Amino acid sequence: MNWTDLNLIPAMPEIVLLSALGIVLLVDLWLKDSQRHITHYLSLLALVATAAAQWSVWQTDNITTFGNMYIADGVSQLSKMVMYAGLFTLFVYSKPYNQARNIFKGEYYTLSLFALLGMSVMASAGHFLVAYVGLELLSLSLYAMIALRRESARAAEAALKYFVLGALASGLLLYGISMVYGATGSLDFAVVAGNAFSGNANPWLLKLGVVFIVVAIAFKFGAVPFHMWVPDVYEGAPTSTATLVGTIPKIAAVVFSFRILGMALGSQAGAEGQSGWMQMFAILAVASLLLGNLAAIMQTNIKRMLAYSTISHMGFILLAFMSGVFGFSAALYYALAYVVMGLVGFGVLMLLSNEQHECEEISDLAGLNQRNAWYAFLMLLTMFSMAGIPPLMGFFAKLYVIQALLGSGYIALAVFAVIMSLIGAFYYLRVVKVMYFDPAQNEAPIGGCAAAKTLLSINALLLLVWGIMPKTVLDWCVQALQNVF
Template structure:
């Protein structure tokens, strides 16, 4: 492929260039930073995140543009997705500092691996070609494998990393196999050209259908949808809470936009085929996720199974029209806010020698610190979809989109989703009951942390944007309009 400077359009990748430059600066600075001065790496990493945000805002465009010979796209959905990812990672760094210090993992590797993963997220979000999408996915996945095993003295973390690595490698192979079939059927790996070939019916229909099947399986693995969910609870439980918080938040926006790129941009004329598969995945994820979460005593595993059910809701959004894609993106942003706040409370309540990871560890939290109990209550009520919190409006947006779908069976799934939400509310309310009505078994004072201010703002946004969701919905709506 012959490139010239006009085709490259490097300015479109300004956020990624800023992020990579800052990443290398952090990597070099950390080499000469002692453990006592590791806070330099911490604050420098947060500065890199904010610089990436400014880099994205500096090249903000209302019209889609392409780079690297149409292999890279910058449009409304990519710009919003990157902003959410950068800001979410900056918030995570704030939450993780005291937790990592107590666990002996307050090291530069945590920050550099997270930023390498974020580069992969950015590439996935802006991919307009299967090759760039795959490169971004692998960069994200390889970084996560190493982050999970960051606690070298933990056999549980090593086991979780190995499980994720083996299953992730299998999913990557399945994705590559599907991509090869799509290429054989259409003669292209560019999403726009694949869609154009399908429209002109210049494709091998059966080979393309088989390729779609394999690609959907790989996408389901990244979402953690049933039956490709085996890695989720083990990784959430085995990984350090700071790493589990990252896995359970930022990659979700990448998975949502990644799915949009492949399915809506590239395989739009095979929509009926992949929508049927998405419906089956969503139904199974809502059922298994909610029922399994009810039986968990480990709150990190409970969050893992609840994540599976939430991903089912996002998959339901892709069954509707443009309104459904808008609702899915809004749900992904909402879930990132909820997940960051939920894991933030767990990190805040953990201390040296004690890991807050069981539901029983939250017993009597209201007696020990009423404010932290309130923050956790807001998170749990939002995840359960109780009004007027943001999680309720996210689920309502999905249900509203399903009611406008062209197929009656899609509309019927809205009733099923409501029933599953009612079942799911049980295990969230059980934790609330433990916090407010059970006697505290641990009377150790909860240390005050500066991160509590950021955590408070994070949780309160779930209430504010639940009562006044119009602003976030407008951002999402504008992003979608600037994409199509």
Template structure:
């Protein structure tokens, strides 16, 4: 018999699933060009889900439901809350853009967005390898459909095909790695796998063989080099509203499954997977920063920037366990969580500006399209400048504290290799600052290509202003969010 706590653990998922089905039916009778009724109902649902997950996270309880298939803990609930808010912001920014391009002839953007969020929730809550995989497939299948939403656009269709083929290959890697773990340990339950690996009775070579495939699958989902091939093409080819859906909230879910699989399930193999992640981090920082310099397309530049930023996240995981000692783990993993949350916040604002400047027949994708933006709209130029400075890691913005916390975690380990990685990361950040500052130079010092003023709906303008302000406020006062991340990680790692 399933106990009451099991149902409590999946309340947010139940609400999201039921309302996604209801909104799909309601949308059939909504014939307004901007899908007003569907949009309002979606936003109310997401606000309710964000409140529910926030309350569960604040409660600080850890619940295992359905025999360990799902886990409801503070880390997972905070990530769900942030992912829901990120989707709300994405829909606010993306609705005018989608309406101008005929993407709202049906309500697919809203319903697919909610089903992708449900996939993220299942990934974040997974206490079992197959639950995580099912959530991942729900998220990625929704993503494939959204990239191809502009049926008459050849570039979007091509991007969807590339995403589908490479995504299927990465899912195969992950599933094969999981099957190897099952063969070695006799279980797919994360806690049981941990105990089996920790016992030392499983052949190490088999475990490492499976681990290689799992790490490869995770690297694809994070967009880390050399599994980054899909990122620039999909970011560039997808409609900008969908690019934000793929590049924003899903990063939180990807972070969660790295914690669930590698930290909670395979911590005894930390020596092996930390070496793999170190190589991925170095390649991501190198490829991401150097390739971004050569880009003239803003979306491709931000795609390579994402690869470099994920390199920083992986560096935090490298510093968690030192010589079998996990004392640095809570500090390192909370730094990674803080980095991912703030990165998503910054990404929302940067793509929000791209979506705002786009108009019917004009995508505003090139860096040159931002020329003289400060003369046309000082507010939006200021928001974009804040996001670029934050991504570059300049104080007093939140990106500076995110990078600093990762570097501190590396240095705190006391290992010469980790200190060398920290120095390398700083050098790569200095190189990366070039392409971020180039965007600011174009906005403030180049002559505008057009004299048209920038206009936006009230809700877009308000959310974008708050979004930009938060990047600055959390940079000046980062302590609250850092403490929240630290408490969430402590509660999750406490076995």
């Protein structure tokens, strides 16, 4: 095939993002530290231009290009728009925080945009190697970002631990992909699914490949027992970086898993692919819900508490994958809800941090209602939503997963998920108790710029608005999956 026959239009968002990233990188080379705000605004402009490119090529039909290696469909388009909006929000939140910690540098923005490019590639991958390249681009960017504070021993330790474990997970993924290739003779998702379904694949080699792939996916989700890096990274990394690690990549991980397990190794791939990974997901989900919630109860550091909370939330997403198409919709909705919740929670922590003090202990939130009732209310919305209290968005995220489980006959797992939600409510409500009933220990004025405070308020209120009208977002997720299968 001649290169001029390629249809580049579906990949226009990635082309625009990479071009804009190159411009940001070059301009930043010539800027002094006092002019770093130019990099900030250029990065925001790059995200707006990328989102506009995505909107301009938006379509309802599924399109493949680059020899079926790239897929443009509802799932990729919705997930990318969420990722663009999430990173835009994070850039606005993180500016005052990074300035106070001397990490307001071009590296933060360029590495974040590289991570976004990797996530975009993951979301549109139609081939195992493309998915792997996207995952590695994301991972390598995050490794460097975690260690941005060079003088921090905790950040260096967290980055090294994440790098070593991430490299191991990447190796396992690559090994699993090689086994899938050996079993089916292809790395194209559609061809793998077709060969497995028609019986033209080696069933035992395919099963072994699925095991390695699921282990790598579990690592990226931070699911038990591959969760060791999560609390250390959340605690050791700057809060602005921990926010990125803990929120936006979850959308990419859900779509990445959907591409590999739902399309290549899902129901259309026969029992060799489907039954094995579903059983593994059930075990991983139960372990994540149990350990995540119980460990979070014992934490006094709020970033570690949110880390273990994330592990339990990923357990819900893994459960959703077991319930077919509606389960995929529920998983996508849950990931979207978690991004919104996580951005608010970490956003408040960044707002409460200043040059002399890092807000990272639960006790640092003591008396927040006395200091600023509005920000206490925003954090309350986040904690209630994460706990699954109606009518907030987090309640409906959990409800849809439980409905999907019940609809698929997994009654015991649904009951277990409800029990774990009740246990999880304890540590979320403890944060609310500290904010509203404990005396303030820090009377310092709350900093932050007007743009960050305004966007944080809008971000938090979305939890309430989308909780009152949950069908709006769920319909987006259902429609995104309509023409995929």
